[in-house]
Amino acid sequence: MTDFPWLLTMIAVPAVGAAVVAALPRGRDETAKQAALGVSLLVLLLAVLATVAFDAGGERFQLTTSVSWIPDFGVDFALGVDGIALVMLLLIGVLVPVVVLASWRDEPTGHRSVKTFFAWLLLLESLMVGVFAATDVFLFYVFFEAMLVPMYFLIGSFGGPRRQYAAVKFFLYSLVGGLVMLAAVIGLYVVSAAELGEGTFAFDALRGIEIDPGVQKLLFLGFFVAFAIKAPLVPFHTWLPDSGAEAPIGGSVLLVGVLDKVGTFGFLRYCLPLFPDASRDLAPYVLALAVAGVLYAALLAMGQSDMKRLVSYTSIAHFGFIALGIFAFTTEAATGSVLYMVNHGIATGLLFLVVGMLIARGGSREVGDYGGVAAQAPLLAGVFLVAGLASLALPGTNSFVSEFLVLIGSFPTRPVFTVLATVGIVLAALYVLLLYQRTMHGPPRGVLLEPSPGTPAPATGGGGGATAATATLEAPAAAPARLRVRDLSRRELAVAAPMVALVIALGVYPQPLIDLIEPAVAATMSDVGADPAGVSPEAPVEGTD
Numbered sequence: 001m002t003d004f005p006w007l008l009t010m011i012a013v014p015a016v017g018a019a020v021v022a023a024l025p026r027g028r029d030e031t032a033k034q035a036a037l038g039v040s041l042l043v044l045l046l047a048v049l050a051t052v053a054f055d056a057g058g059e060r061f062q063l064t065t066s067v068s069w070i071p072d073f074g075v076d077f078a079l080g081v082d083g084i085a086l087v088m089l090l091l092i093g094v095l096v097p098v099v100v101l102a103s104w105r106d107e108p109t110g111h112r113s114v115k116t117f118f119a120w121l122l123l124l125e126s127l128m129v130g131v132f133a134a135t136d137v138f139l140f141y142v143f144f145e146a147m148l149v150p151m152y153f154l155i156g157s158f159g160g161p162r163r164q165y166a167a168v169k170f171f172l173y174s175l176v177g178g179l180v181m182l183a184a185v186i187g188l189y190v191v192s193a194a195e196l197g198e199g200t201f202a203f204d205a206l207r208g209i210e211i212d213p214g215v216q217k218l219l220f221l222g223f224f225v226a227f228a229i230k231a232p233l234v235p236f237h238t239w240l241p242d243s244g245a246e247a248p249i250g251g252s253v254l255l256v257g258v259l260d261k262v263g264t265f266g267f268l269r270y271c272l273p274l275f276p277d278a279s280r281d282l283a284p285y286v287l288a289l290a291v292a293g294v295l296y297a298a299l300l301a302m303g304q305s306d307m308k309r310l311v312s313y314t315s316i317a318h319f320g321f322i323a324l325g326i327f328a329f330t331t332e333a334a335t336g337s338v339l340y341m342v343n344h345g346i347a348t349g350l351l352f353l354v355v356g357m358l359i360a361r362g363g364s365r366e367v368g369d370y371g372g373v374a375a376q377a378p379l380l381a382g383v384f385l386v387a388g389l390a391s392l393a394l395p396g397t398n399s400f401v402s403e404f405l406v407l408i409g410s411f412p413t414r415p416v417f418t419v420l421a422t423v424g425i426v427l428a429a430l431y432v433l434l435l436y437q438r439t440m441h442g443p444p445r446g447v448l449l450e451p452s453p454g455t456p457a458p459a460t461g462g463g464g465g466a467t468a469a470t471a472t473l474e475a476p477a478a479a480p481a482r483l484r485v486r487d488l489s490r491r492e493l494a495v496a497a498p499m500v501a502l503v504i505a506l507g508v509y510p511q512p513l514i515d516l517i518e519p520a521v522a523a524t525m526s527d528v529g530a531d532p533a534g535v536s537p538e539a540p541v542e543g544t545d
Contacts, residue, residue: 006050006063007079007133010089011126013046014039014096018122024115032115033104039122040097043129047093054086056516060523061135061204069139073189074200078136082520084268084338085132087513088261091345092132094502095257096125099250102353102495105360106248112157121250124150128258132265138201140270141185144226144262145178151251151259159246160365166239166246173239177229184222188274191215206274207527213277220278223271224286231263233286233323234293237316244312245365249356252308256315256352257345264322264341268334272326273527280529283327287417290327293320295420298427302434306365307355310435311348314391317424318344318399324421325406328414329530334521336405339513343398343506347390350499354384357492358439361485362447369446370439377487381440383496388436390503392428398506448485 017039021032054062061080069077081089099121108117127150131143148171156167188206193199195209211219229236240260244252272279297316304310318340325337357380358373359365374381390397393404403425410418488496506513 004053005065006046006053007081007129008065010043010046010050010129011079011133013126014043014122014129015126018119018126021115021122022119026113026115029114032118033100036118036122037097037100040093040100040125043125044093044097047089050081051086051090051516054081054083054516056083056519060520064135066135069136073138074198074202075138076136076202077139078202079130079133080135081133082523083516083518084265084520084524087338087342087516088132088258088265089129091261091342092125092128092258094498095253095345095349096121098349098353098495098499099253101491102253102356103248103250104491106158106250108158117154117158117248120150120153121254124154124254128254131262135203136201137185137188137203137206137270141178141182144181145175147259147262148174148178151247151255154251155243155247158248159251161246162242163246166242169239170243173229173236177226177236180222181226184219187215187219187222191219203269203273211275211277213281216275216278217281220271220275220282223266223275224282227263227266227271228289229263230266231260231319231323232316233263233289233319234296234316235289237293237297240316241309241312244315244352245306245308249352249359252312252352252356253349256312257349260315260319261341261345264319264326264337267323267326268338268521268524272524276528279327280329283329286327287324287414290320290323291417291420293317293323294424295427298424298431301431302427305367307359307367307435307439308352308365310367310431311351311355314351314428314431315344315348317428318348318391320424321403321406321421324410324414324417328406328410328418329525329528330409330413331518331522331525331530333406333409334525335514335518336402336407336409338517338521339510340399340402340406342513343390343402346499346502346506347387347397347399350383350496350503351387351391353495353499354380354387357488358384364447366446367435367438370448371442371445372440372448373444373485374440376485379488379493380485383488383500384440385436386500386503388432390507392432393425396504396507398503398510400507401510 017035021035024032050063060082064080066076066078069075100118103117108114124147127143127147131140131147134140134143152167152171155170156163159166189199189201191211192206192209196205200206232240244255247255294317297313301310301313301317304313322337322340325333325340358370362370390399393399407418407422
């Protein structure tokens with residue numbers, strides 16, 4: 001089974017599926033949906049089979065495929081996964097069919113067709129698999145940039161009222177970061193040519209060369225800027241609230257669930273192993289940005305009235321925890337960060353989905369337009385509660401294990417940053433519980449109210465204003481009636497049930513994922529010069545001489 005080209009197949013299947021769906025004649029919407037669901041489930045099956053074929057105790061990169069692509073420049077179409085990349089492929093395999101089901105009844109605005117939406121979705125899946133599976137730096141860059149195109153069209157063509165603004169902002173931020181990284185990729189190639197006598201983009205070869213510390217810092221910053229924008233870390237984060245709010249719900253789930261993880265994945269895959277000296281020297285500055293993001297985004301989330309923007313800000317805070325674990329340089333903390341990447345995609349993806357279900361019922365994204373939903377839609381409220389509790393990392397949910405590993409692993413080497421980050425846990429409880437309380441409990445408000453039958457209309461005609469005033473005094477308007485909110489449909493239950501099951505299962509027993517992740521993380525920490533306890537001789541623990 002290990003000789004089968006699992007990764008190449010996982011890239012090719014959704015790409016071919018996207019072409020088939022796009023080629024369907026107009027009016028075949030149901031066929032397009034069924035094809036997209038079938039292809040996404042096939043990718044999930046391939047991801048599971050690839051995981052079975054993967055040996056967690058074996059070589060660092062497995063399931064490899066390598067074909068010469070641009071031989072004059074040493075570029076190969078090289079694919080392979082370690083435990084870190086593999087769990088991200090599993091996350092993609094889970095989220096895409098969920099998104100397809102969640103988008104089943106969505107009606108595109110304007111002249112855009114249903115088949116176009118699902119074609120872009122499948123193409124995005126193909127490119128997301130490619131970016132995590134690439135082991136050639138140039139190939140990684142190609143997938144990194146190509147990924148922008150389908151997401152740009154998903155936001156710009158199928159998003160909310162300000163979709164064009166959000167799509168352009170997303171594209172420009174990511175493109176600028178990608179161009180900075182391209183300069184660093186070229187610089188890395190030049191350095192490899194000087195060191196090896198022949199330029200290369202192969203990750204294993206680049207990991208073995210010695211780079212001058214000053215040059216390392218410049219190259220590190222080139223990669224870091226691109227990854228910090230994608231992650232997103234404060235102050236590179238401003239594109240996400242707009243994109244998350246205006247994207248269609250399915251696009252928002254993949255944006256915060258997978259695409260943003262390319263940034264934190266890049267820190268682990270490229271910044272630390274290729275530039276270990278620069279990583280250690282610049283770690284305090286990265287940690288300051290991470291902690292600032294945890295606190296700043298949490299405070300902004302509490303002030304949001306738009307539910308989708310609120311969830312987007314929560315993601316920025318969570319990415320601060322992930323970056324903290326990575327740059328604490330301990331195996332325990334970094335393992336927690338990778339697990340957090342997976343669990344955040346599940347928990348926040350579920351939160352975005354249930355917010356989308358609520359918006360579909362009320363037609364508004366404003367928190368103040370809802371209230372008392374739990375009394376009429378208990379299943380919807382229950383799923384909302386599970387998603388919210390997972391987002392604030394309640395013990396027993398999947399996010400708790402991740403957050404606990406990050407904090408307990410970071411404290412020995414970075415106690416000040418860890419203590420500051422824990423304040424974000426308290427703030428997370430506030431913004432999540434306030435959102436739940438305002439929408440699910442209390443009296444109905446805004447869009448959930450409609451005038452009672454028989455409410456007198458304002459008087460008009462002969463007497464003008466006097467007649468209207470008299471009518472109001474004589475027959476005061478009746479209190480508005482409560483608009484009925486339907487509970488989850490069978491399709492929506494099929495969307496939510498596997499996500500809820502994963503939240504609980506990974507909260508109770510995360511060990512299978514940890515077993516996949518930990519060997520790859522330990523190898524990365526070895527590359528950066530950290531011992532098993534995470535203390536690097538070049539980077540003393542805070543508070544020591």
